Amino acid sequence: MKLLKKIFKHKLKLPTTTSDNIIFNDLFPFNNNLDAIQVISHLLIYNYILNNPFLDYITQQIIINIQLDTWLPWWPSTQYLISLDQKKYLSFTTFTKALVKFAHMGFTFTPSFDTVIRGGNKAIIEQIPFNRNTLTSWKRHLLLFKDQLVNIDRIYVKEWKDINLNL
Structure with missing residues (x-):
């Protein structure tokens, strides 16, 4: 954590003599949670990939893979992703793992096109x-x-x- 504190002090142009408790306040709620920092840093990349019109075909394939990972013929809801027991499923793709982490943090992605896989009525x-x-x-x-x-x-x-x- 000492290195992380130095980076924040350097980035904010604070003197190194600044007390550490000034950095850790309500403005920086995720400083102690490195996993949350990493997930949030990936949020923009995932948002760009899923919303870029030039990447529509890749986006559709990613969405189909997520649905196949979760064994649902439709887009999974946030509540479903939060209650998902990953031990019962086969290994997830990177995007599915990220989607589950985003759901736990309160972020959600809603596709702008129909994602329903046709072929039956009940999953x-x-x-x-x-x-x-x-x-x-x-x-x-x-x-x-x-x-x-x-x-x-x-x-x-x-x-x-x-x-x-x-x-």
């Missing part, structure tokens, strides 16, 4: 209990919706042993 993750092994199996069988398991006629699309649920 399978909200209907059936899961763990990492189950998600690996679902990924191998390309399952995202509960409708993919059962047709409208109540005929199973895939056999129960193919789904490989460990309930």
